[in-house]
Amino acid sequence: MDIAYFFKILPHFISALPITLIVIFFSQLFGLLLSIAVTYIQIKSIKVLTPLAHLYISFVRSTPILLQLLLIYYGLPVLLSLFGININFWSKTAFSIVTLVLHNGGFLSEVLRPAYLAVEQGQHEAADSLGFTSFQKLRRIIIPQLLPIALPGLGNGLIYLIHDTSILFVIGVVDVMGVASNLVSSSYGTDQIEVYLAVAFVYWAVTYLSDKGVKRLEKITERYHLENGLKS
Amino acid sequence: MLALKNIRKSFNGTDVLKGISLKVNEGDVVTLIGPSGTGKTTLLRCVNFLEKPDEGEVQFSNFQLNYSHAKKKEILRLRRKSAMVFQQYHLFKNKTAIENVMEAQIVVQKKTKKEAYENSLELLNKVGLVEKKDYYPSQLSGGQQQRISIARALAIKPEILLFDEPTSALDPELVGEVLNVIDQIARTGATILLVTHEMSFAQSISTKVVFMDHGEIVEEGPPSQIFNHSNRLRTKEFLKHFTNNYQKTTSL
Ligand SMILES: Nc1ncnc2c1ncn2[C@@H]1O[C@H](COP(=O)(O)OP(=O)(O)O)[C@@H](O)[C@H]1O
Ligand SMILES: [Mg+2]
Numbered sequence: 397m398d399i400a401y402f403f404k405i406l407p408h409f410i411s412a413l414p415i416t417l418i419v420i421f422f423s424q425l426f427g428l429l430l431s432i433a434v435t436y437i438q439i440k441s442i443k444v445l446t447p448l449a450h451l452y453i454s455f456v457r458s459t460p461i462l463l464q465l466l467l468i469y470y471g472l473p474v475l476l477s478l479f480g481i482n483i484n485f486w487s488k489t490a491f492s493i494v495t496l497v498l499h500n501g502g503f504l505s506e507v508l509r510p511a512y513l514a515v516e517q518g519q520h521e522a523a524d525s526l527g528f529t530s531f532q533k534l535r536r537i538i539i540p541q542l543l544p545i546a547l548p549g550l551g552n553g554l555i556y557l558i559h560d561t562s563i564l565f566v567i568g569v570v571d572v573m574g575v576a577s578n579l580v581s582s583s584y585g586t587d588q589i590e591v592y593l594a595v596a597f598v599y600w601a602v603t604y605l606s607d608k609g610v611k612r613l614e615k616i617t618e619r620y621h622l623e624n625g626l627k628s
Numbered sequence: 629m630l631a632l633k634n635i636r637k638s639f640n641g642t643d644v645l646k647g648i649s650l651k652v653n654e655g656d657v658v659t660l661i662g663p664s665g666t667g668k669t670t671l672l673r674c675v676n677f678l679e680k681p682d683e684g685e686v687q688f689s690n691f692q693l694n695y696s697h698a699k700k701k702e703i704l705r706l707r708r709k710s711a712m713v714f715q716q717y718h719l720f721k722n723k724t725a726i727e728n729v730m731e732a733q734i735v736v737q738k739k740t741k742k743e744a745y746e747n748s749l750e751l752l753n754k755v756g757l758v759e760k761k762d763y764y765p766s767q768l769s770g771g772q773q774q775r776i777s778i779a780r781a782l783a784i785k786p787e788i789l790l791f792d793e794p795t796s797a798l799d800p801e802l803v804g805e806v807l808n809v810i811d812q813i814a815r816t817g818a819t820i821l822l823v824t825h826e827m828s829f830a831q832s833i834s835t836k837v838v839f840m841d842h843g844e845i846v847e848e849g850p851p852s853q854i855f856n857h858s859n860r861l862r863t864k865e866f867l868k869h870f871t872n873n874y875q876k877t878t879s880l
Contacts, residue, residue, distance in 0.1 A: 518718035526707065
């Protein structure tokens with residue numbers, strides 16, 4: 397174990413960190429939006445789309461993320477070219493984000509849907525009876541109540557997402573893990589331990605910070621005292 | 629004023645409301661009584677479209693709606709003219725007592741926060757709970773929650789207040805405080821449609837009593853007629869059953 401080497405290569409990873417962070421940010425953002433759409437389709441039992449949503453979630457949850465990445469990277473351009481759409485100029489990062497968005501969207505909808513259903517029907521009815529529009533009801537009553545239920549699950553989803561970025565080097569993305577794989581192959585496999593330890597530290601730090609952020613949000617939503625108190 | 633015309637509703641092929649017509653004049657307190665499963669709750673829920681009737685019309689002083697082809701906008705308008713007090717209160721759990729009362733004033737009626745706050749203080753005073761204004765529902769007793777929910781309903785100044793067994797979920801010692809509040813509101817001239825099993829309360833507060841059975845109105849009239857001089861067998865049977873029950877429990 398060569399400590400000096402460890403510190404020498406650490407800056408390489410820091411400079412690749414923006415790519416990893418960009419992938420995480422957009423995958424989380426659009427994954428969450430996709431999961432909201434999927435949850436909406438399921439809750440409203442929209443014809444045709446609901447069985448498709450079930451199929452999609454089942455596929456995403458039942459196949460390895462690595463396989464999903466390869467299918468998107470090799471398969472999506474072929475599929476879209478059938479419709480005359482050319483995406484061959486897309487960067488590898490773009491394919492990575494698409495994969496993670498699709499993956500994340502399926503997983504997070506399995507967090508959001510039960511959280512939505514956990515809000516009592518009476519809360520909906522009270523808002524309806526006072527003449528709230530559906531949007532007003534969602535924003536003022538339902539979302540504030542489902543958030544504290546959903547946040548731990550969403551936080552876990554974020555951790556999984558961060559860790560899932562570690563497979564993107566397989567298609568040649570030069571993120572933190574990509575740098576590691578390049579270093580290892582250029583040193584003919586002599587410094588693996590230092591390299592992978594450094595990567596571990598980077599992932600550790602990123603996960604730690606994002607986890608802190610989620611915990612902070614949880615604190616904020618805790619003030620609603622949603623637990624049942626005195627009985628009638 | 630509220631007039632319901634020929635309201636029909638079925639669940640999975642079972643007719644629950646078989647063409648109900650009912651009139652509630654301004655300032656009236658109309659009480660629906662009748663056996664469990666008769667459709668009283670369903671009728672109330674139809675008035676503010678928590679349930680969609682299969683057929684029928686509803687009429688307010690300056691508004692009319694045919695249930696079979698109601699548009700979204702009309703449904704919102706209908707709901708803003710009536711306010712429901714639920715058996716299980718259903719206070720917004722993420723809001724304090726006063727925020728519960730303010731909420732619809734701000735969101736639906738677009739009042740300023742300040743205006744809504746002052747109104748709400750007044751309403752909380754009316755139901756005797758000003759000192760609990762910053763409590764969350766989970767920190768209040770059932771009776772207190774129900775009184776807050778009455779204040780919440782009053783806050784939108786509805787043309788009619790709908791009460792669905794407002795005391796049925798309460799421990800007996802908390803029933804009185806809620807009935808007192810309802811009584812007091814009735815005295816201020818509010819228009820009320822009420823479902824209750826508190827027969828003596830119904831007798832004292834109502835201007836009209838409606839006896840329902842099997843999805844139909846069997847008989848309606850002033851409380852003295854229904855409770856003391858009914859000549860309808862089904863009404864008498866129902867009320868007899870009630871007083872019998874009452875005697876049984878009190879003789880224990
Ligand atoms: N959402 C529903 N789905 C199916 N059946 C229902 C529903 N709501 C009410 N019912 C049925 O309609 C009938 C009338 O119910 P309800 O209006 O609650 O009666 P009440 O309030 O007079 O006790 C009952 O038989 C009940 O089971
Ligand atoms: Mg009922």
